[in-house]
Amino acid sequence: MKYFIKTFGCQQNVSDSERISSAFRNRGLTPAKNYQDANYVIINTCMVRESAENRVYGLVNNLGKIKKQKQENNQLYKIVVTGCMVGIAFRDKSGDFLKKIRKSMPNADEFMPIEEVGFDLEPIRTEEKHAWVPISNGCNNFCTFCVVPFTRGREVSRPFMDILGECEELKKKGFTSVTLLGQNVNSYGSDLLLGEKNIQTVRDLDKTYFQKKDLALPRIKISYNIRGKKIEPVYVKHLGRYRIPTLFPYLLDSVAVLGFQKIDFFSSNPWDFSDELIEIIAKHQNISRTIHLPVQSGDNNVLKRMNRWYTQKEYVMIVEKMKKKIPGIKFTTDIIVGFCGETEKEFKNTVKLVERIGFEKAYLAMYSVRPMTAATKVMNDNVPHDVKKQRWEFLENLINKPNLRTPSKTN
């Protein structure tokens, strides 16, 4: 019996597929070269854009032909769909999304939530010297355009020592670089409660720190030790409560000292980019000097509508701080053009920000409606497609192909 995995979407999905591969090998299956050669095809899906979702429907539909041939020859052929589309289907209490995907993919035999694979399996690595290391899954930020909190659920951090143990093993096996992965790596640990000896996962930080009958602000009674450092909860304005601060600097510090040639992390959020994190990056030369810091928009009103908890000025301040402290630092970013109600003036503010920062590269997207998100529920996708396209092309030429820059209405 053979299996073949097709992965759509981000590095997190690539990393998940490495563990899916391990699960199928544990069941005694071997990898197939292609769809035709396989008995099980696993499709790890992405929902970040409508186009990614449509590609999955197209693929499963096409695989129906192979399935029919195989069945005519009495051969087993199962199509297993997993990843973000299944994540949202199992979280949608109405059951509508599950009905929709069942109807759109009648050839699929199984819809498998990625949580069934878990973090315990040793991944079958797809690269020889570089490894993806997931440190958390899900997100609590609920940016109004983003489907991730619905596809992957709330943020769950992996225990600190598990991550460190995996990295130590990788180093022993001769891996020279690692990328620490999460939807929002620098909020890593906000759901972890640290004990003196080990780390336990809890989901009730509010109960622990927020004493509602007291003053408007909670009292802090507890602090924790992690590898000799004292951690105290901090008040997080945009969450309206205390939580354990970014443990990511400690994790990054602990991984950096293991001696990898290069350590990357992906993806970061500007509002969790602490001074401590900047210090740790500055301290270790083996931490990448290219930081991916998604800005999404350079306009304060758009950022507010997106539920992004920073202003253009605050974003620039983080970047300037890092440029000052870390020689040679470069930035890449994510930008969405044509978000609900984005005016020409608001777009020009994004252009101004781009010109000020000088990004090395940007992952640009035209806004598209995503199920269950706040933008879909309460906002209007009212920027015409041709305007979105024109704005996308303008930024693409400005950031990713600066030599091709042509004058445009947006200038």
Ligand code: SF4
């Ligand atoms: S931080 Fe925002 S954009 Fe990133 S995964 Fe979370 S909700 Fe989505």
